[in-house]
Amino acid sequence: MSSALVTLFVSSPDTRSERRYDLQLAVSQLKEKLELVTGIPVGNQHLAIYNDDADLQPVKVLDDDQRPLGFYGPTDFQVLKVVDINPSTSFTGQLTDLSEIEKFELSDEQYALRQDSVLAYKQRHKVGRFADKTEPTPAPVVTVDIPIGSRCEVESTEPGLNKRGAVRYVGPTDFGSAGGVWVGIEYDEPMGKNDGTVEGKRYFTCAPKFGVFVRPDRVRVGDYPVEELFEDEEM
Template sequence: MSLVTLFVSSLDTRSERRFDLQLPISQLKGKLEPITGIPVGNQQLAIYNNDADIQPTRVLDDDQRPLGFYSPADFQVLKVVDTNPSATFTGQLTDLSGVEKFELSDEQYAVRQDSVLAYKQRHKVGRFAEKTEPTPPPTIGVNIPIGSRCEVESTEPGLHKRGTVRFVGPTDFGGTGGMWVGVEYDEPMGKNDGSVQGKRYFTCAPKFGVFVRPDKVMVGDFPVEDPFADEEM
């Protein structure tokens, strides 16, 4: 059996169907009647390449010919036109011109108590939800005395980033708030001179200052390292 897949299109319907190419046009119309609602005697059939085409490639005007006689190709459009729409319901199901529309002005809608708007207002949903101020992050006590010697955590093995604590407290940078520790390094391994974004928190030479979170700082007896201690004499 040789089959072809076509888009069946009428004023009220559109569907994808498969048909036997040996099917006579008279029998094809019988299959199309329950699909389109158009009686067999009122059907006018034509093949189009697509829905946008104005001119058909074939007009199926001989009921005795098989469908294959008109050489339809897969996914072409088989349009079914009702030649006597006044005797059927063709087009009436999709014609909304005679349907009375229910319309409300914005003012009328706003005073109704059975609307979605009223529901949202009663239950404080969406834009009617109560506005809450963001909760600031809790201030955590930090026992890092200013002036104490410290070592900052390093991801590089064997690198000791030692210095002196010069600042402990909140800052205007960082976004998430919380406490920061300002350290003056013993060597120029830092990022600033104790100021960030134009605000000064402590003073040191450029590239000697850094700000880190308290959990990255270890306070203790960390003497200044001699960079030449390991060199042979």
């Protein structure tokens, strides 16, 4: 009949590994195997089982070398911590202690002079902040031949509706994310959206609801007479 096995995470100051052990294994025999894994001599080992690495209190302390491992009831994937109770006689902890290692340090000036550094590579290949600066392409100047004061008609999406008026402003504005030129129109009738003022800035003056701003391609300049809104109705 095969012996039962348990899978444990073995943790020591310098190592961490996953191991499977026979539950019939005596603690003294277990320590011999752990010496090969952790480098901690058998006589220096203190063994305890924890549910998790972060736990401060052990579930069991393996304090009897003659007892089998199964006596302490370990379960799969618990943590078996191996503590070196006399580290002065072994190398325990020296693999992770960096306090005695001499550090190689360079000043910023010394680092800048090196030719084998990341900084030098970026400078040679013009990467990141060392890339060539490209001048922004200036926006093309748009010429709009729409004289101020001229009569006009604004394109409408409503069939039979003629939005006529006079040109009061042509040029750039502070509103509109696309920029470019806008045409300010004073309608003959109150079909607009403002009085020539948008977002607190005045571009021209007219009565409320008679002013509007449109793009130049929606404006047709010509001899457009003033149309009365009710001129076709019987009096």
